[in-house]
Amino acid sequence: MKPAQFDYERPSSVAEALDLLRREDLFVKVLAGGQSLGPMLNLRLVQPDLLVDITGIPELKRAEPDSDGITLGACITNADIEDGRAPDVTGGVLPAIARGIAYRAVRNRGTIGGSLSHADPSADWVSGLAALGAEAIIRGGPQGDSGRRTLPIEDYMVGVFEAALEPGEILEAVRIPRLSARARWGYYKICRKTGEFAHAIGAVLYDPERSVCRAVIGATESTPLVVADAAFLFGDRPSDNLAATYDTAAAARLLDRKGMTDPFERQVHLAALRRAVDRASLQ
Numbered sequence: 001m002k003p004a005q006f007d008y009e010r011p012s013s014v015a016e017a018l019d020l021l022r023r024e025d026l027f028v029k030v031l032a033g034g035q036s037l038g039p040m041l042n043l044r045l046v047q048p049d050l051l052v053d054i055t056g057i058p059e060l061k062r063a064e065p066d067s068d069g070i071t072l073g074a075c076i077t078n079a080d081i082e083d084g085r086a087p088d089v090t091g092g093v094l095p096a097i098a099r100g101i102a103y104r105a106v107r108n109r110g111t112i113g114g115s116l117s118h119a120d121p122s123a124d125w126v127s128g129l130a131a132l133g134a135e136a137i138i139r140g141g142p143q144g145d146s147g148r149r150t151l152p153i154e155d156y157m158v159g160v161f162e163a164a165l166e167p168g169e170i171l172e173a174v175r176i177p178r179l180s181a182r183a184r185w186g187y188y189k190i191c192r193k194t195g196e197f198a199h200a201i202g203a204v205l206y207d208p209e210r211s212v213c214r215a216v217i218g219a220t221e222s223t224p225l226v227v228a229d230a231a232f233l234f235g236d237r238p239s240d241n242l243a244a245t246y247d248t249a250a251a252a253r254l255l256d257r258k259g260m261t262d263p264f265e266r267q268v269h270l271a272a273l274r275r276a277v278d279r280a281s282l283q
């Protein structure tokens, strides 16, 4: 199928984009890499009057590292991260996640902001960035260009294919903390073929210098299960050898709380988290 007819604008600043998004007489949709929106347009699952292509906005392509972390503009592509054009402050975590997303052609165009805003539960950035303790920087809303608010990544995705965006807002950037040299990280994505969306994701971050111990069970049927203080998964004694104290029964209780009852789903998600813990312990 072909998309229904739409108009197209390519603003050169966030302010211009927000002006277009405020048009109440039109159904306006943001276009980033088009890797998810493109198929949805072709299938006519979405029929906007106007597409606002944000990929020509320099502010959304910035990558600004500082002593605490990095701010990545929403239009940084997966390939920018994979290839190191966006500096890495995570000791290789970000490029490794990017490399596991889809295929090179998709990574060349797909953006970090598009992935988060599409809010597919099985997408990699939703879970990976939640495990890193990243934040979403949202711009616009009633205050227009000067309106800005920040949310933890886990609160940016509010449901299946639903991001916490109010009318007239866009995701401007993602703020990612710098990991210390002692940080231990594990990420494991279970999928049928390399480059496919995940069936289950496990992620764990232990960064003792920053007193951080986080875990994520992702690619569930809705939002990922994010554990901001995951020490209890390690008998309250997390160490560099996380696998030594890892408590599978505690992880299973998390799934109970999430209401995950299907035995296969439980098994595959527990396996993903277990393997992430093993990877973190091998560093």
Ligand SMILES: Cc1cc2nc3c(=O)[nH]c(=O)nc-3n(C[C@H](O)[C@H](O)[C@H](O)COP(=O)(O)OP(=O)(O)OC[C@H]3O[C@@H](n4cnc5c(N)ncnc54)[C@H](O)[C@@H]3O)c2cc1C
Pocket (backbone or CB within 6 Å): 029, 030, 031, 032, 033, 034, 035, 036, 037, 038, 054, 074, 075, 100, 101, 102, 103, 106, 109, 110, 111, 112, 113, 114, 115, 117, 118, 122, 123, 124, 125, 165, 169, 170, 171, 172, 195, 196, 197, 198
């Ligand atoms: C074959 C294939 C395999 C894939 N495999 C994977 C995979 O294994 N793992 C994975 O994580 N992803 C995967 N993807 C998805 C891919 O990562 C896309 O990059 C991502 O879903 C959308 O990013 P995009 O920049 O193309 O956004 P678009 O498709 O342009 O937009 C997606 C949605 O987000 C909105 N949007 C985009 N940017 C913003 C913004 N800054 N502010 C507000 N709203 C915004 C759009 O309006 C639209 O609703 C795959 C895609 C394909 C086609």
